[in-house]
Amino acid sequence: MSIAPDSGLSTPDSKPNLGVVGTGALSDWEPGLRKAKQKIVTGDARDTRLKADSVDLVVTSPPYWQKRDYGHDDQIGQESTPQGYVSAMMECLAEWKRVLRPTGSVFLNVGDTYHKKSLVGIPGRIEAAAVDAGWLVRNRIIWTKDGGMPEPAKNRLANRHEYVIHLAPKQSYYYDLHEYAETYGNGANPGDVWHINPERNMSAHLAPFPQELVRRAVMLGCPPQICTTCGAPRTRVLERTRILDPNRPQARRAMELADEAGLSDEHIRAIQATGVSDVGKATKFQSGTGRNSKSVQALAAEAKDVLGGYFREFTFAKKVTSGWTDCGHGTPARGVVLDPFVGTGTTLGVAVGLGRDAVGVDLVPMVDQQTPRAVK
Ligand SMILES: C[S@@+](CC[C@H](N)C(=O)[O-])C[C@H]1O[C@@H](n2cnc3c(N)ncnc32)[C@H](O)[C@@H]1O
Structure with missing residues (x-):
């Protein structure tokens, strides 16, 4: 061969x-x-x-x-x-x-x-x-x-x-x-x-x-x-979901609280954009959400009121592959x-x-x- x-x-x-x-x-x-x-x-x-x-x-x-x-x-x-x-x-x-x-x-x-x-x-x-x-x-x-x-x-x-x-x-x-x-x-x-x-x-x-x-x-x-023209490997494009690991009790509680309060996908994305840092101070750029604007901070603050210490659980939410890069x-x-x-x-x-x-x-x-x- x-x-x-x-x-x-x-x-x-x-x-x-x-x-x-x-x-x-x-x-x-x-x-x-x-x-x-x-x-x-x-x-x-x-x-x-x-x-x-x-x-x-x-x-x-x-x-x-x-x-x-x-x-x-x-x-x-x-x-x-x-x-x-x-x-x-x-x-x-x-x-x-x-x-x-x-x-x-x-x-x-x-x-x-x-x-x-x-x-x-x-x-x-x-x-x-x-x-x-x-x-x-x-x-x-x-x-x-x-x-x-x-x-x-x-x-x-x-x-x-x-x-x-x-x-x-x-x-x-x-x-x-x-x-x-x-x-x-x-x-x-x-x-x-x-x-x-x-x-x-x-x-x-x-x-x-x-x-x-x-x-x-x-x-x-x-x-x-890989691309035989430019040598770029195709890499996985990942998207964060709101799905948490049900094997972890803290994650299960976080999902319960979020469901009870009816937190929207925007709330979850705001949590993920601000990360584990303090909601008020979060200004870092995070892919997917853009620069943390005042409204993103406000959504994250609302979510934090509901979730308390379980807030950070959503920063570990499962990622799924949404596609692969293409150099064209x-x-x-x-x-x-x-x-x-x-x-x-x-x-x-x-x-x-x-x-x-x-x-x-x-x-x-x-x-x-x-x-x-x-x-x-
Ligand atoms: C530890 S064995 C590899 C075993 C292999 N991983 C396998 O699963 O069968 C090491 C191999 O290196 C080869 N070898 C030793 N010196 C070498 C060299 N300078 N260049 C290439 N191969 C060499 C030997 O012929 C031998 O087949």
């Missing part, structure tokens, strides 16, 4: 003129796009030969330092010092920055290594080097798991977590917290700990990568569609996920399943992949 070599983009050449397309449903704007595809190329993660500005998200799990020997002269992970390993990973990051679009980012799954009886601090060293190289470390996600390899040590605890570092070259990276929060946090930000147990299909590979981990990264970081060029394509240490191809399968195109790079093409030898 192959995807067009320029499934990425040339450098953005015109400023997008953002409008809104479709409704909240992905199905409204999917027709017209060909099916999601994957391709795998033989190569080095430090020199992928992919086009610049052609990838939206990197999701990957490199060989950890001094863990497994993949039997290739150019492999990463067998450097004699942690410094050597970190510098190889920094070469990777520089290459990935080149292939990422300006809205791209990286989810890097990396674990630590014991050396001379001590943890070496590999993830922290990578983060520090990345920050020094100008990257933004947006999250250090802790991936916890119940099971794991049995460990012989009797004087320390078995290791049951790894890290997934989210790095972005620029602040303009794409991020869809809305769908993620709906799926994993009942609408609220679910936090930076991912509890994901090994999956059944992972047994054949000694360095497994759970599909669920990839799924979360793709949902958060890879736009479903009419040249959409699927977002592209890259795994530069593709191994058995877990990332590609998940990305394609989520409607993204996917590219994998590995020194050893997947079909020839030998089971790696554990390093003592």
Whole structure:
């Protein structure tokens, strides 16, 4: 299978003129796009030969330092010092920055290594080097798991977590917290700990990568569609409703009080415009309502009289997707996920399943992949 070599983009050449397309449903704007595809190329993660500005998200799990020997002269992970390993990973990051679009980012799954009886601090060293190289470390996600390899040590605890570092070259990276929060946090930000147990299909590979981990990264970081003319990802347009989370007693009480007093949608929008700040002082611009005029302040004050302390509940009201941004060029394509240490191809399968195109790079093409030898 192959995807067009320029499934990425040339450098953005015109400023997008953002409008809104479709409704909240992905199905409204999917027709017209060909099916999601994957391709795998033989190569080095430090020199992928992919086009610049052609990838939206990197999701990957490199060989950890001094863990497994993949039997290739150019492999990463067998450097004699942690410094050597970190510098190889920094070469990777520089290459990935080149292939990422300006809205791209990286989810890097990396674990630590014991050396001379001590943890070496590999993830922290990578983060520090990345920050020094100008990257933004947006999250250090802790991936916890119940099971794991049995460990012989009797004087320390078995290791049951790894890290997934989210790095972005620029602040303009794409991020869809809305769908993620709906799926994993009942609408609220679910936090930076991912509890994901090994999956059944992972047994054949000694360095497994759970599909669920990839799924979360793709949902958060890879736009479903990008424009092949200007490179703008379509982003979700959100509209706040007056629907509160009925699981919270305070929210239920707030809805009762609002209904009893017959508060109008304008009252609710006024609450949302003034936010949690003091009604009288609210002057901040808030999208959807415009500058808080005297009448908005008056409506918010009326609502506060009725709701008292429950007023702020409506500032947490559910948001719904009312559409997706449209730059107007009419040249959409699927977002592209890259795994530069593709191994058995877990990332590609998940990305394609989520409607993204996917590219994998590995020194050893997947079909020839030998089971790696554990390093003592
Ligand atoms: C930890 S495994 C990836 C496992 C993968 N996430 C999966 O689910 O199967 C690391 C992979 O990196 C590859 N590799 C090692 N050094 C590399 C390099 N310099 N460039 C590209 N791939 C490399 C190995 O061949 C191996 O397939």
